[in-house]
Amino acid sequence: MTRALFIIDVQNDFTEGGALAVEGGAAVAARISTYLAAHPERYDAVFASRDWHDAAGDNGGHFAPSDAVPDFVSTWPVHCVAGTTGAEYHPALDTSAVTLHVRKGQGVPAYSIFEGTTDGGGTVSEALDRLGVTDIDVVGLATDYCVVASALDGLASARTVRVLDDLVAGVAADSSATALARVTEAGASVLPSSAA
Structure with missing residues (x-):
């Protein structure tokens, strides 16, 4: 078994004070860093995605x-523009363990990490295949949008997927609960990081 961690969109624009802030986003950034520091050998690869819009x-x-006015379903305020502070990782996220950085949404709508490209120009699927990844844990922002999309695509890629529910935060409680129910129904596990 080869396990990867997906850190989804833990960026300044998706945390408190950002253009599309998720309540609790900064705390999630810090908890992910603490979790990785406590378990340095748990993952064979760590992927971190960022929205990187034109x-x-x-x-x-x-x-x-x-x-x-944005409808907050398919249209959004300007956010995570390439090269801006809003597009950078939140400072509480320690990226020293990240082995693959992924940029998504470069000129097009993109929610799942699978829609992005690595710094080397490849796809996430190619990287997973190359590394022999069989299992994926998903953390980050936001539960009800990019986390759920990434988890579902992970399942579609015929891998075992777990969402660590204390290391995610969503836009709204109801839609986040629905998102976690969707991934469970699709075959993923939802569990706290303490049980991972």
Whole structure:
């Protein structure tokens, strides 16, 4: 068994004070760092994704037009623009254990880490195959959007997936609970990091 950790979008714009802040996002960043420090040998690979949107244009309709109100379903305020502070990892997230950085949403809408590319220009699926990854743990932001999309795509890639529910935070409690129910129904496990 080869296990990877997916750290999803723990970025300044998705934490308190950011353009699309998730309540508890900064605390999740710190807890992920503590968890990795306590278990340095648990993962054979650590992937960390970031939204990395183009500054020009609407990124395939992902950004709401300046004269329109975002619907927060398929259109969003401007966030995580490439090269800005908002797109950087939250400072409480220690990225020293990250072995593969992934950028997603470069000009198009993207939620799942599988829609991104590694710094080397490859896909996440290619990297998982190359590393022989059979099992994936998922943590990060936001539970009800990019975490659930990444977990479901992990299952679709025929791997065992677990979501560590104390290392995620969502936009809303109801939609986060629904997201975790969806991944459970699809075959993933949802458990605290203490039981991982």
